[in-house]
């Protein structure tokens with residue numbers, strides 16, 4: 184089975200005014216929105232600019248808005264949006280400067296991520312889907328590392344939460360949900376008092392946690408269940424605790 | 432003499448690692464990539480940092496390259512790897528009979544491997560098929576493909592390289608019989624421009640034949656597609672492989688909170704937007720579920736297919752093409768001077784491929800500069816955006 188779908192694609196170049204182009208594409212029944220975008224590029228317009236790499240929600244490059252809502256097009260099915268022959272509107276993320284078509288400039292975001300210092304791998308819990316595992320009994324010290332299992336952080340740095348954040352819309356200087364969540368994860372991991380103080384200082388900055396209006400959009404849109412809004416609340420509690428000398 | 436300028440076409444794992452190598456050797460480097468970094472084969476691959484176990488019986492040359500590079504990458508880019516080893520498991524008597532050959536192959540290729548008790552394997556990986564008959568542990572790992580490439584490019588950039596994505600090579604510029612540069616279409620501006628180069632490295636993977644054709648050269652690249660299915664849950668920490676000669680759908684790679692089942696192999700005529708036959712998907716999911724029955728309960732997140740840039744040999748089945756790589760100096764084959772094609776290989780062996788092609792580049796340019804990538808740690812991918 185194949186699906187016929189029309190994409191109403193946002194088009195932009197710095198020297199032209201923005202417009203929407205209509206692309207009719209045919210994709211397999213099970214196709215995700217990214218497949219449809221790639222077909223539009225392959226069949227209709229090789230100049231269409233979009234970012235993509237892994238197609239399985241790991242790289243975080245492909246985030247866009249579909250019918251106004253932020254998603255990772257690599258994991259949402261085209262079918263989910265089909266409504267007669269109404270087109271799907273595909274637009275770039277908000278709150279980033281535009282580069283071309285669906286591509287936005289992520290430099291600023293990655294600089295903030297770098298400032299958070301979050302290492303993207305973390306030790307795993309000793310459970311897998313609720314089942315306990317005994318990694319310390321299995322690994323061969325002679326083979327390579329003897330450290331417990333590790334895995335990549337859930338945050339894929341896709342920028343979706345920044346696009347959905349009303350505080351970010353008011354000021355792009357805001358440290359932003361993802362990077363604040365990264366601070367909270369780092370605080371969870373590190374015991375070095377100096378580093379902890381530095382991280383808390385960043386969170387407590389003028390552009391930090393106090394700017395958040397608790398709109399909760401970040402937690403709602405995050406495709407990876409990172410829960411930035413909860414992290415921001417946790418950071419506030421940490422700052423209070425430090426100020427008034429109780430807790431951790 | 433001024434420093435020679437090398438233009439690398441393609442920012443997959445091969446082009447990215449080559450940019451790093453040549454920049455470290457002090458050359459002037461520009462990379463052009465028609466789309467996002469790693470938007471070709473590299474981004475959409477299986478993310479397996481091969482120990483070489485998969486090839487230790489059929490393709491020992493490829494296996495040795497894997498284990499050597501695996502151990503180097505652990506040192507230079509630990510920040511983009513999940514390093515949890517892998518298990519090769521025997522599911523039936525035929526697999527079990529293959530075990531001795533497998534262990535011997537690992538030993539011959541110097542892949543650290545050891546058999547572990549089935550009961551113990553099930554303790555480490557509780558979602559494995561409980562009926563497995565044997566398990567062997569090897570140093571497999573997992574890489575995040577986009578960050579893998581961007582780490583190489585960030586380091587190259589710090590060492591002076593210029594990286595331009597959304598810039599497509601549309602033609603090569605001849606000066607007599609030699610290539611002197613390339614015509615680039617810059618998608619950001621919609622303009623076409625020329626970039627001069629003392630030498631061009633064609634690192635376009637499965638597209639290498641098309642770029643080589645612009646140089647009126649021929650490379651025996653055989654785009655060989657493979658499909659993978661992503662499941663939206665993670666049930667294993669180690670990479671789970673079936674212990675038998677490579678088959679379809681015999682690896683489950685865990686990455687972040689997903690599992691990727693892969694992969695199949697069939698020849699395609701061109702590598703863009705590959706059509707995926709449903710039977711390839713079904714076959715593979717079934718084979719993945721044999722390894723880990725719980726995968727039935729996971730929600731399918733997506734299906735993707737890309738093409739391997741394998742080097743073709745006549746009369747050999749696609750699955751059996753060697754996974755090793757080759758650098759072609761077209762001048763030495765009677766073609767145009769000024770362009771080298773690097774193709775084949777794997778993401779796991781990208782650094783080694785880069786070393787080999789960079790040696791060829793330096794020899795061609797008459798430069799003596801040693802490769803330093805084995806011991807140079809890469810900087811964070813985030814610094815690419817500084």
Ligand SMILES: Cc1cc2nc3c(=O)[nH]c(=O)nc-3n(C[C@H](O)[C@H](O)[C@H](O)COP(=O)(O)OP(=O)(O)OC[C@H]3O[C@@H](n4cnc5c(N)ncnc54)[C@H](O)[C@@H]3O)c2cc1C
Pocket residue numbers: 440441442443444445446447463464465466468469470471472473474475476477478479480481598599600601634635636637638642655656657658659693694736737738739740774775776777778779780
């Ligand atoms: C299904 C599958 C699974 C795999 N799994 C693994 C695995 O688990 N582990 C592993 O180590 N290896 C794996 N491989 C092998 C590995 O992915 C490839 O060998 C490797 O990615 C090739 O990298 P490359 O840089 O040569 O090619 P690519 O990544 O394809 O890079 C070439 C780049 O050139 C660009 N390009 C093309 N034409 C032009 C042009 N005219 N101008 C500018 N740019 C251009 C493309 O956009 C592309 O980004 C797998 C391969 C396949 C097919």
Ligand code: SF4
Pocket residue numbers: 337338339340341342343344345360361364404405406407408409410411
């Ligand atoms: S927190 Fe979630 S939405 Fe925000 S960048 Fe990370 S993965 Fe994306």
